[in-house]
Amino acid sequence: xxxxxxxxxxxxxxxxxxxxxxxxxxxxxxxxxxxxxxxxxxxxxxxxxxxxxxxxxxxxxxxxxxxxxxxxxxxxxxxxxxxxxxxxxxxxxxxxxxxxxxxxxxxxxxxxxxxxxxxxxxxxxxxxxxxxxxxxxxxxxxxxxxxxxxxxxxxxxxxxxxxxxxxxxxxxxxxxxxxxxxxxxxxxxxxxxxxxxxxxxxxxxxxxxxxxxxxxxxxxxxxxxxxxxxxxxxxxxxxxxxxxxxxxxxxxxxxxxxxxxxxxxxxxxxxxxxxxxxxxxxxxxxxxxxxxxxxxxxxxxxxxxxxxxxxxxxxxxxxxxxxxxxxxxxxxxxxxxxxxxxxxxxxxxxxxxxxxxxxxxxxxxxxxxxxxxxxxxxxxxxxxxxxxxxxxxxxxxxxxxxxxxxxxxxxxxxx
Amino acid sequence: xxxxxxxxxxxxxxxxxxxxxxxxxxxxxxxxxxxxxxxxxxxxxxxxxxxxxxxxxxxxxxxxxxxxxxxxxxxxxxxxxxxxxxxxxxxxxxxxxxxxxxxxxxxxxxxxxxxxxxxxxxxxxxxxxxxxxxxxxxxxxxxxxxxxxxxxxxxxxxxxxxxxxxxxxxxxxxxxxxxxxxxxxxxxxxxxxxxxxxx
Numbered sequence: 001x002x003x004x005x006x007x008x009x010x011x012x013x014x015x016x017x018x019x020x021x022x023x024x025x026x027x028x029x030x031x032x033x034x035x036x037x038x039x040x041x042x043x044x045x046x047x048x049x050x051x052x053x054x055x056x057x058x059x060x061x062x063x064x065x066x067x068x069x070x071x072x073x074x075x076x077x078x079x080x081x082x083x084x085x086x087x088x089x090x091x092x093x094x095x096x097x098x099x100x101x102x103x104x105x106x107x108x109x110x111x112x113x114x115x116x117x118x119x120x121x122x123x124x125x126x127x128x129x130x131x132x133x134x135x136x137x138x139x140x141x142x143x144x145x146x147x148x149x150x151x152x153x154x155x156x157x158x159x160x161x162x163x164x165x166x167x168x169x170x171x172x173x174x175x176x177x178x179x180x181x182x183x184x185x186x187x188x189x190x191x192x193x194x195x196x197x198x199x200x201x202x203x204x205x206x207x208x209x210x211x212x213x214x215x216x217x218x219x220x221x222x223x224x225x226x227x228x229x230x231x232x233x234x235x236x237x238x239x240x241x242x243x244x245x246x247x248x249x250x251x252x253x254x255x256x257x258x259x260x261x262x263x264x265x266x267x268x269x270x271x272x273x274x275x276x277x278x279x280x281x282x283x284x285x286x287x288x289x290x291x292x293x294x295x296x297x298x299x300x301x302x303x304x305x306x307x308x309x310x311x312x313x314x315x316x317x318x319x320x321x322x323x324x325x326x327x328x329x330x331x332x333x334x335x336x337x338x339x340x341x342x343x344x345x346x347x348x349x350x351x352x353x354x355x356x357x358x359x360x361x362x363x364x365x366x367x368x369x370x371x372x373x374x375x376x377x378x379x380x381x382x383x384x385x386x387x388x389x390x391x392x393x394x395x396x397x398x399x400x401x402x403x404x405x406x407x408x409x410x411x412x413x414x415x
Numbered sequence: 416x417x418x419x420x421x422x423x424x425x426x427x428x429x430x431x432x433x434x435x436x437x438x439x440x441x442x443x444x445x446x447x448x449x450x451x452x453x454x455x456x457x458x459x460x461x462x463x464x465x466x467x468x469x470x471x472x473x474x475x476x477x478x479x480x481x482x483x484x485x486x487x488x489x490x491x492x493x494x495x496x497x498x499x500x501x502x503x504x505x506x507x508x509x510x511x512x513x514x515x516x517x518x519x520x521x522x523x524x525x526x527x528x529x530x531x532x533x534x535x536x537x538x539x540x541x542x543x544x545x546x547x548x549x550x551x552x553x554x555x556x557x558x559x560x561x562x563x564x565x566x567x568x569x570x571x572x573x574x575x576x577x578x579x580x581x582x583x584x585x586x587x588x589x590x591x592x593x594x595x596x597x598x599x600x601x602x603x604x605x606x607x608x609x610x611x612x613x614x
Contacts, residue, residue, distance in 0.1 A: 056441070058445070060440050060441065062440060062443060062444075062447070320437055320438065321434070324430070324433045384431070384435060387431075387432065387435035388439045388442075389439075391435055391438075391439035392439040392442055392443070395443075399443075399444075403444075405444070406444075407442075407443045407444050408443075409442065409443060410441070411442065415447070415449070415453075
C-alpha cells in the first residue's frame with residue numbers, strides 16, 4: 001500500500017514524496033482514507049445485505065418482504081438505521097456502566113480490523129500482511145471479548161447466558177477453523193492472503209477445493225466452523241430468540257444495539273471472503289495469468305468483479321442456510337465440533353500431506369485428479385439443480401389446479 | 416464406526432435436500448396479496464362468497480322474530496318492534512348493529528329464516544369515531560315481511576358487496592358532520608379539528 005500512497009502523491013502534487021517533507025503526514029492521511037473507505041464499505045455492505053437477506057427470506061417463505069421504503073424497499077435499511085439512531089440510549093440501572101458502554105466498540109473493532117487483511121482484487125488490499133490468515137483469526141477473537149463484556153455487564157440472565165454460550169462456541173470453533181486452513185497453508189507455503197490466491201488458478205480445477213478429497217473435506221469443515229464463529233444460523237445460540245430473548249444484546253438499545261447486528265452483517269462478508277479466497281480461487285480471472293493481470297487496469301477491475309461475485313454467491317448460500325435449517329442444541333453444537341469436525345480435520349491434514357508427496361501440484365497425474373474432483377463437484381451441482389427442478393414440478397400441478405395460474409415467478413422478477 | 420459415518424452422511428444429505436426445497440421456493444409465486452397497493456383485481460372479488468365481513472340487514476324481508484338478537488353472544492344487535500292495535504300490523508322501528516362490538520361469528524346469519532341478516536364482503540369500515548360504527552338500518556317504521564308460499568326469500572340474490580351498509584355509514588357520517596357544523600362557532604379549536612376530519 002505504501003507504493004500506492006507514493007503514486008497517489010505524485011499524481012496529485014507532481015513531486016516525489018521523498019523530498020517533499022510531508023511524507024509522514026501524507027502516510028497518516030492515507031491510512032485514514034483507507035480506513036474510511038473500508039468502513040464505508042463494511043457499513044454499507046451490512047445495511048444492504050440485511051435488506052437483501054430479508055427479501056430472500058421472504059421469497060423462501062412465499063412472502064414479498066419489505067417493499068415500501070423507496071423503489072422495491074431498497075431504502076429499508078436506511079430507515080431502520082435512522083430509527084435506531086434516533087432511539088434513546090438506555091443503560092440499565094444496575095448495569096456495569098463502563099463495560100456496558102465499551103462492549104459494542106470491541107465487537108465492531110474486532111470485526112472491522114479483519115477487513116485490513118482481506119483482499120478485494122489483484123493488489124487491492126489494505127495491508128498485505130505476511131501473517132494475513134493468522135491475523136484474521138487472532139483479531140476476530142476480539143469479538144468474543146466484546147460479547148462477554150456486553151453480556152456480563154448487562155446484569156440480565158438472558159444476556160449472561162448468551163455471552164456464556166458465545167464464549168463456549170467461539171472458543172471451541174476456533175480450533176476446527178484454524179485446522180481446516182492448514183492444508184491451504186501447506187499448499188501455498190505462506191500465510192499471506194494474496195499469496196494464497198496467487199497459488200491457485202482461475203479455472204475451477206486449479207482451486208484448492210478440488211485439489212484432493214481431503215481439501216474438499218477441509219473446505220466443508222471450514223465453511224461450517226466459519227458459520228459457527230460468525231454466530232449464524234444454525235449456530236446462532238448466543239442470540240437464540242426463542243430461548244434467550246435476544247442473547248447478549250438484550251439490554252442494548254439505540255446506536256449501541258445497532259452496532260451488534262451491523263457487526264454481524266459485516267462478518268458475513270468476512271466469512272464469505274475467507275471461504276472464497278482460501279478455497280475458491282479468490283480474484284483469479286480464468287485464462288489470465290498473474291503477469292498479464294498486473295499490467296492492465298481493466299483486468300484488475302475484472303479481478304475485483306470475480307472476487308465480489310464469488311463472495312456474493314457464498315453470502316447467498318449462507319443466507320439460504322439460515323432460512324433452511326433449524327437451530328442446533330448446545331450439546332449438539334459442541335458434539336459436532338469435537339467429535340466430527342476436529343477429527344475430520346486432522347485426518348484431512350495428514351491426508352493432504354501424503355497427497356502432496358505422491359502427486360505434486362505440477363504433475364500431469366495431479367492435474368488429472370483435480371479434473372476428476374472438479375467433475376465430481378460439477379456432477380454434484382448438476383444433481384442439485386435436478387433436485388430443485390424436481391421439487392418445483394412436484395408441486396406445480398397441484399398449485400395450478402388450486403390457483404388457476406402458473407407458479408413460475410423467478411427471484412429476479414420483483415413482485 | 417458405521418453409525419458415526421451414517422450420521423455424517425444423513426446430515427449432509429438432509430441439508431442438501433433442504434437446500435433444494437428452499438431454492439425451489441425462490442422460483443415460485445409469492446402468496447402475498449399486496450393490499451391495498453398492488454392488487455391484480457379488487458380484493459372483494461378475490462374473497463369467497465362465504466367471507467364473513469360486516470353484517471347487513473335487508474329490512475324488506477325481515478319477519479321480526481328477534482332470533483338474531485337472542486343468539487348474538489355479545490348483544491351487538493338491538494331490535495324494536497311495534498304493533499298497530501287497530502290494524503294489527505307489526506312494524507320494525509329499530510334495527511341497530513354495533514359493528515365495533517361484532518365478532519363476526521356468524522350465528523345471527525345462520526339462524527335467520529329468511530336470510531335478512533347476512534355477512535357481506537365489505538370489511539374496511541374504519542372510522543375515526545367509534546360511534547359511527549353503530550349502523551341503523553331502520554329510518555322509518557317498516558311493515559314486517561310475511562311468508563308467502565310462492566316465493567322463498569332464501570333463494571334471492573344477496574347484495575354481497577354491502578351497498579346498504581356503506582350507504583348507511585356514509586349517511587350517518589354526513590349527519591354527524593352537519594350537527595358538528597352547527598356547533599362550530601362555539602369553539603374554534605373543535606372547528607379546526609372537524610375540518611381535518613372532513614378532509
